[in-house]
Amino acid sequence: MFSFPLKYIAALMTTLGILNAQAQPTPQTPNPSTRPNPQISNKPSSNIINYSPQSQAWQDKLRDLAQGKATQFRIVQLGDSHTAGGYFTDTLRQHLQQKWGNAGIGWVYPAAVSGQRSTVVDYSGSNWQLLNARRDTAAFPLGGILARSKTQQSLVLNPKDTGTQQISLAMRPIFSDSPLKITDATQKATFAYSLHGNNWQYFTLNAQPPIRIQAADNALWEIGAIQFENQKSGVTVSAFGLNGTQLSHWQKWRADWENDLVETQADLIILAYGTNEAFNDQINVAQTQKIWQENIDRIQQTLPHAAILMIGAPESLKNRDGVCGTRPKRLSEIQKMQHQIAKEKHLLYWSWQDAMGGECSMNRWINDKLAQNDGVHFTPQGYQFLAKELSRALFNLSIKKYSQLK
Known part of the structure; x- marks a missing residue:
């Protein structure tokens, strides 16, 4: 039988090893754009x-x-x-x-906040002053937003949920001897009186939205978050x-x-x-x-x-x-x-x-x-x-x- 010298066999194996190494694909860094959409992928x-x-x-x-x-x-x-x-x-x-x-929709801010979406409640008729804890100084309630009343102006909130709602609101009289007036879709008027001086306090009523909140002339009130629940x-x-x-x-x-x-x-x-x-x-x-x-x-x-x-x-x-x-x-x-x-x-x-x-x-x-x-x-x-x-x-x-x- 014809045979190769060992040194030639070794050289041939080395050459094949090099060729095999060159034939292997170079690992590629994954391209994010080729990955599956997470909405449809596993x-x-x-x-x-x-x-x-x-x-x-x-x-x-x-x-x-x-x-x-x-x-x-x-x-x-x-x-x-x-x-x-x-x-x-x-x-x-x-x-x-x-x-x-x-x-229900839960708690919402009392008025629309500039630059932010409002999807569960529609705001209208609001010329109250909106204060934001990011830039303003005040005794802010939870959430860092409040609305301050202006004479002969009102807040109107209309939640997407329909029917009678249990409504709670954070309120604070700054200068006022008069109650807040809250009017609902049936024109029923409810008056919220201050029971705790000039401190933040809560008032709850049952009403059919939209609701209109109005302070008396020359009165100054602040409103914080407002809750809407349907009691279901x-x-x-x-x-x-x-x-x-x-x-x-x-x-x-x-x-x-x-x-x-x-x-x-x-x-x-x-x-x-x-x-x-x-x-x-x-x-x-x-x-x-x-x-x-x-x-x-x-x-x-x-x-x-x-x-x-x-x-x-x-x-x-x-x-x-x-x-x-x-x-x-x-x-x-x-x-x-x-x-x-x-x-x-x-x-x-x-x-x-x-x-x-x-x-x-x-x-x-x-x-x-x-x-x-x-x-x-x-x-x-x-x-x-x-x-x-x-x-x-x-x-x-x-x-x-x-x-x-x-």
Whole structure:
């Protein structure tokens, strides 16, 4: 048999190895634009992590709803522009009420806020002065918005829900010996008198919207949030969002804002902050964490039977360079802080970023027309998708006796 010398065989094997290596495809960095649309793909989603103690009253109430029992479950979401835009909370309200019943629209601001959407109530006839905690100084109630009366002017609110409503409003007389006059669609007039001096107080009535609120001539009143409930079983979702705000801005509210929180009778408080904090390169994360913890302590002391859901800040970008873009310098720190607080304070936690598909997801969402080109905000379709993810997570939580801690 003819044979090659060993040195030729070795040389031939080496050459084949080189050719084989050259024939292997070069690994390619994924192109975000070629990834499937998350609305139709089987992409990873985010469940709620439950760090709260077992057998809480809010859990029992949530299960009662899931079992068709007659009760009201009230949700209050506090947040920044992701809340103020309305698309997220509108979809959350719609899906929860479709499954568990419509108990009303919940709490709304007393008048339209410039630059923000109003979808659950129509405002008209309002020439009252609107004050915003982002730029003004006042004794703001929960949510950071109030309307101050003007002579011979009125506030008119018409919620999308029809029929007789139970209406509650936060009110404060600055200079007035006369009551507020509230007129409904039937022209029935109700007079709200001050019973607690010049302090914030609450007045409740049954009326058929639209309602018109008017102060007497030469009187000065302030109105805070207004609640509309239809007294049926189901869910309400109240949205208190302001563009550009941070949770630390709560210090601009009145010192005893817990009294406003009591009036909401909230079963679930959703905290949807973190984006504006992440874009502040100079933020002191340790000090921010302390402020958040103190405010969460106040919520838990005020509503001990309610749950608090911490929403981790979404993926966002300072620019779109490269495949993933450039994240805000402090975003990861803020997200880590939020998750740590949720664990330490025994909250619920839902990662907005995980619901998007994790880090390096924003460019894909922009290409899929689910996020805006600014790398921060989402399109209506994006907010709607995310709200459906959260509502699905709440549905899952309602059927579990207790979620395993992670």
